[in-house]
Amino acid sequence: MKNADKIISIILMIFFSLIYYLALSFPPRAARYPKGLAVVGIVMAVLLLLNSYIKEKRKSPRPTDIKRKITNEQTFYIIATAIGSILYIILMPVLGYVISTIMFMYSLMWVLNPRKKMVYIIVTAISVMLLYGVFGMLLRVWLPKGLLF
Amino acid sequence: MFENIMMGIELALTWQNLLISFAGVVMGITFGALPGFTAAMGVAVLIPLTYGMNPVMGLILLASVYCGAIYGGSITAILLHTPGTPAAAATAIDGYEMTKQGKASEALTEAICASFWGGIISALALLLIGPPLARAALKFGPPEYFMLGVFGLTIIVTLTAKSLIKGMISGILGLIFGTVGMDPLLAFPRYTFGQPSLMTGISLVPALIGLFSVSQVLMMVAQKEQGILQVDTSNIKGRKPRFSDLYKYPITYIRSAIIGTFIGMLPGAGASIAAFLGYNEAKRFSKTPEKFGTGLREAVGAAEAANNGVTGGSLITLLTLGIPGNSVTAILLGGLMIQGLRPGNELFTVNAKITYPFLIGLFIANIFMLLVGLFGSRHFAHVIKTPINILATIIIVLGVMGSYAINNNMFDVYVMMFFGLLGYIMRTNGFDTAPVVLGIILGPIAEKGLTQSIVLARGESIVKLFLSRPISLVLIILTIVSLATPFIQEYYFSKKKLQNNAN
Numbered sequence: 152m153k154n155a156d157k158i159i160s161i162i163l164m165i166f167f168s169l170i171y172y173l174a175l176s177f178p179p180r181a182a183r184y185p186k187g188l189a190v191v192g193i194v195m196a197v198l199l200l201l202n203s204y205i206k207e208k209r210k211s212p213r214p215t216d217i218k219r220k221i222t223n224e225q226t227f228y229i230i231a232t233a234i235g236s237i238l239y240i241i242l243m244p245v246l247g248y249v250i251s252t253i254m255f256m257y258s259l260m261w262v263l264n265p266r267k268k269m270v271y272i273i274v275t276a277i278s279v280m281l282l283y284g285v286f287g288m289l290l291r292v293w294l295p296k297g298l299l300f
Numbered sequence: 301m302f303e304n305i306m307m308g309i310e311l312a313l314t315w316q317n318l319l320i321s322f323a324g325v326v327m328g329i330t331f332g333a334l335p336g337f338t339a340a341m342g343v344a345v346l347i348p349l350t351y352g353m354n355p356v357m358g359l360i361l362l363a364s365v366y367c368g369a370i371y372g373g374s375i376t377a378i379l380l381h382t383p384g385t386p387a388a389a390a391t392a393i394d395g396y397e398m399t400k401q402g403k404a405s406e407a408l409t410e411a412i413c414a415s416f417w418g419g420i421i422s423a424l425a426l427l428l429i430g431p432p433l434a435r436a437a438l439k440f441g442p443p444e445y446f447m448l449g450v451f452g453l454t455i456i457v458t459l460t461a462k463s464l465i466k467g468m469i470s471g472i473l474g475l476i477f478g479t480v481g482m483d484p485l486l487a488f489p490r491y492t493f494g495q496p497s498l499m500t501g502i503s504l505v506p507a508l509i510g511l512f513s514v515s516q517v518l519m520m521v522a523q524k525e526q527g528i529l530q531v532d533t534s535n536i537k538g539r540k541p542r543f544s545d546l547y548k549y550p551i552t553y554i555r556s557a558i559i560g561t562f563i564g565m566l567p568g569a570g571a572s573i574a575a576f577l578g579y580n581e582a583k584r585f586s587k588t589p590e591k592f593g594t595g596l597r598e599a600v601g602a603a604e605a606a607n608n609g610v611t612g613g614s615l616i617t618l619l620t621l622g623i624p625g626n627s628v629t630a631i632l633l634g635g636l637m638i639q640g641l642r643p644g645n646e647l648f649t650v651n652a653k654i655t656y657p658f659l660i661g662l663f664i665a666n667i668f669m670l671l672v673g674l675f676g677s678r679h680f681a682h683v684i685k686t687p688i689n690i691l692a693t694i695i696i697v698l699g700v701m702g703s704y705a706i707n708n709n710m711f712d713v714y715v716m717m718f719f720g721l722l723g724y725i726m727r728t729n730g731f732d733t734a735p736v737v738l739g740i741i742l743g744p745i746a747e748k749g750l751t752q753s754i755v756l757a758r759g760e761s762i763v764k765l766f767l768s769r770p771i772s773l774v775l776i777i778l779t780i781v782s783l784a785t786p787f788i789q790e791y792y793f794s795k796k797k798l799q800n801n802a803n
Contacts (some may be wrong), residue, residue, distance in 0.1 A: 155729055163469060170476055170491075181483035184489060184747050185476065194474045199465050206672060225522040227680055232521045236514070236696050240713045243700075252537060256693050263521060263689035274690055289352065292705045 156203040160196045167192035229264055235259045248287070248294035252279050301431055304648075311356060312664060315341035320357050320673020321411035322363025325668040331365070333384045333680045334691070336530045339369035339571075340512045340627040345695060347505055347635050348702035355639040355654045360661035366628050367611050367665045370571055371415040371673060372680060374604055379406045379681050386713025387610075390603035395746050397595030405678070407600050409541045412673030414553055414601035415547075416606040419666035421557035422564065422605040422612025427621075434620040434645040443766050447775035449746025451625050452567035455782045457735055464786060466731045474739015475746075477502055484748040497711040506703035507740060511690050511733045512627060513699045517692045519727065541674045548696060549598050552607045553631025560609020567619050568739065570626040571607040578606025602803045612662065619643050619655070622745070640705065732779050736737040 171189035174182040239255040248252070256275040259269065286292040302392075329343030342365050350358030373388030378395035391411060398407035408597040440448070451473075457467035480491045481501035556578035563574035582602030585590045594597050604646035615632075622643035624630035632641070639654075641647060645654045703716040723733045757765045766772050 159800050161731055167472075167476075177483075177779075178486055178488055180751075181486050181488040181490060184483075184750070185479045188472055188475050188479070192469065192476070194716060195465055195469045195472060196455075200467065201463060227519040229518055229724075232518055232692065233695075233724075234701075236720075237717060239696075240700060240710070240717060243713075244710055256697060259693045259696075260689045263692065264687065271690075272694060274694075278694060278697060282697065283617075285703055286348070286701055292351075295710065 154203075156199060160200040160203070163196040163199070164193055167196060231262050232259065235262070243297045247296050249279060249283060251295075252282070304431075304652050304656045305427070305660070307653065308658075308660040311653065312657040312660040317357055317360050317657070317661065320361045321664050322351075322668050322672075324361040325665055325672055328365035328368020328370075329375070329669070329672060329677075329680050330368075330683050331374035332369035332388075333396070333683050334686070335376055335382045337369075337691075338385050338512070338516070338627075339373075339387070340508075340631060341516055341695075342366075342369045343628050343635075344505070344509045344512050345702060347509075347631060347638070347707045348698070349531045350635060351463050351638065351705055352566040355641065356657045356661070357633075358635065358639060359654070359658040360665070362632055362661050363611075363615075363658065364665040364668065366632070367419050367608065367662070367669050368672075370420075370608050370611060371412065371604070371669055373607075374411040374600075375408065375677050375680050376414065376527065378411060378600070379404060379678075383573070387575055387607040388603075389572055390575035390607075391600055392778045393579070393593055393603075394596050395461070397593070398597065398600070401466065403595070403596050403597075406597060408677045409545050409674065410548070410597050410600045411604045412670060412677060413545050413548070414556070414604035414671040415673070416666055417553040417606035418557045418560055418608030419611055420581075420663065421605075422561040422609040423659070423662040423666060424511045425558075425561045426612040426616050426662065430659070431648045432618055433616065434648045437620050438645050439771065440619055440621075441754055441769070442749040443769055443772040444775065445750070446746050446749030446753055447766065447779065448621060448623060448773045449742040449749060451775050451779045453735070454636055454779050455567050462730060462732075467735055470726065470731050470733065470735035471739050474736035475743040476509070477736070478740045478743025479747070482745065485751045495711065497707075497709060498758050501744070503703075503706065503712050503715055504740065504742060505631070505706055506635070506712040507719045508627075508631050508634060509702055509747055510716040510719030510721075510736060511723040511737060512631070513695055514716065515727055516721030517695050518720070518724040520688055521692050523688075528572065528724075536673045549601050551585075552598055552602050554587070555581060556602050557609040558592065560606040561613035561616075563606075564610035564613025564615075564625050566615065567623050567625050571610040572608045573691065575603040577606040578601045578609075608666075609619045615662070617649055620645075624738070624741060626736060627776035630734075630741060633741065662668050727784035 167189045170192070171186055174185045174189065177185075193260055235255060235258065242254075243251040245251075253275055257271055258279060260271040262276070283294070287294050311740065327346065328339070328342055331337045332339060343362055346365055349361065350361055369385060370387055373383050373385030374391045374395065375384065376401055377383040377388035377392035381392050381396040381399075383392050395407045399406065453471050457464070457471050478501070482489055482496055482499060489499055489518070521709075534583075554638045557580060559578050560574040562572070563577060564571075566678060579592075579602050582598060584591045586592065586598070602723045610626070614629045617623045617625050617634060618629040618636075620643065622633065624633050636643065641651055641654065681735060699720075700713055704710065706712055724734075726733055726736070753765060754762055766776065
């Protein structure tokens with residue numbers, strides 16, 4: 152956990168420095184506020200880094216860290232969901248709303264638990280019909296059409 | 301004001317509004333009962349449904365979901381010791397003990413009756429305090445708005461974060477996201493990277509859906525075993541609700557509801573804090589405090605009246621000052637803005653035809669909640685059986701649709717996904733996402749207040765300007781108090797610990 156804090160504080164320092172750097176090209180009056188925020192952010196990130204070192208020293212031999220262990224299986228589920236969702240929204244303008252949603256729903260449910268295939272088909276069909284009906288037809292939202300429909 | 305209330309009743313009581321309120325309550329209770337699903341997530345996912353509705357209907361739907369979800373958490377807390385929402389954690393203490401003693405249906409009845417009173421009393425407070433407070437808000441100038449923004453942020457940082465540094469970092473990240481778009485003085489585009497969609501700032505609703513719903517889904521799929529929890533409803537039957545259940549502990553209800561309303565008004569303090577405070581105060585005033593924790597019916601009522609008291613209270617500050625008291629009202633603010641409504645006095649004067657029916661709708665929502673809860677609460681316990689993979693998938697699809705449909709724009713969907721991943725990384729590393737949301741909302745308010753104050757000070761010291769105005773002075777003092785609270789608390793607790801050790 153504390154190790155993660157170190158990495159995060161370094162990423163934050165880079166991020167806040169970037170915010171400061173980008174603000175240099177703004178007119179002075181528009182730059183003042185984000186510059187100030189970036190400076191406070193950098194200070195906080197440094198404090199977080201120092202804090203993680205202090206805590207490490209204070210309770211150094213700590214084999215029973217409270218951080219719950221994430222199993223490989225769980226990591227797979229999280230990554231699958233994240234990548235699946237990203238692919239879904241990237242492919243939506245290409246494939247169209249209906250096709251991409253059907254593909255996404257069925258495959259994600261199946262990847263997370265490949266058992267009740269029939270249930271997934273029914274859930275997918277009902278969801279897509281409801282969503283398309285309510286938003287596409289009732290509320291007249293112009294959904295991405297894609298190659299087919 | 302009386303005419304406005306009468307008009308509100310007239311406009312709110314249409315069959316469409318009643319139907320939508322009923323549906324909202326049922327959806328809200330379902331969301332609340334699902335462990336891992338919070339009220340904020342429910343409202344965020346359902347917001348797109350309101351796009352096509354008239355403002356009154358849309359707002360009544362959201363308020364009904366809000367009330368239902370805060371109550372719904374108590375069902376699984378009582379039956380399974382698994383609070384459906386964090387707000388029901390205090391309910392679980394005595395509620396589950398009652399279930400173990402075979403008094404589950406009594407506990408469920410108590411929870412719904414207390415929730416009803418909490419909701420009604422806080423809605424009444426909103427109706428009475430809202431309009432005068434909104435008029436008082438007219439006296440707010442740039443310095444006051446700046447200080448309000450600063451106060452709101454400090455309080456959320458000190459109240460929600462486990463670590464003060466991490467809370468501050470979350471808040472600053474939110475403030476930085478709030479600077480995206482044209483600056484308030486020169487309209488210079490900041491951090492837009494040539495994206496026209498970013499000119500007016502980061503879209504609030506997609507960011508909220510990402511931070512609350514998508515990040516929650518990612519956390520949920522890791523623990524999908526939850527879906528197999530067995531619900532034993534066999535011992536819930538056998539007790540019909542009686543009319544006397546409604547007024548079992550009137551003093552406790554009123555005390556807890558007032559605590560809830562007040563906590564709700566504070567930015568950052570949510571329903572879970574209110575519930576624990578209500579519980580503790582009931583224990584303090586009780587003649588038999590030792591019975592708390594052993595399955596005491598009054599304890600369930602004390603916690604539930606307090607957490608539902610938050611609903612009306614949090615709307616007070618949202619509708620009058622535009623400051624969301626918690627994450628649900630932050631999303632409701634998004635719902636208001638989609639309807640073209642701006643919080644403040646205007647809401648109670650120019651837009652009275654929308655606002656008052658909405659306020660009356662809050663009463664209707666609580667009445668429906670009581671009816672649905674009394675006669676159907678045990679059925680909601682079954683929703684916990686829904687497999688997580690199906691829920692997770694549906695939530696993401698709804699979130700994508702909600703983000704897209706605001707502006708018919710794919711860019712907003714990418715914004716949602718960005719904040720979803722960011723929220724997940726933050727939450728798994730001990731950062732709270734609520735300060736980010738508040739930062740995005742309060743940042744522009746605070747910056748505008750500050751830059752206008754500098755103009756107002758006309759070259760003189762800006763500190764003098766802030767100290768010379770009574771309201772801003774009060775806000776400065778409140779900010780200092782809220783910043784000092786964690787340190788005082790720590791000092792107090794360590795002293796108490798020493799005393800306990802000495803004893």
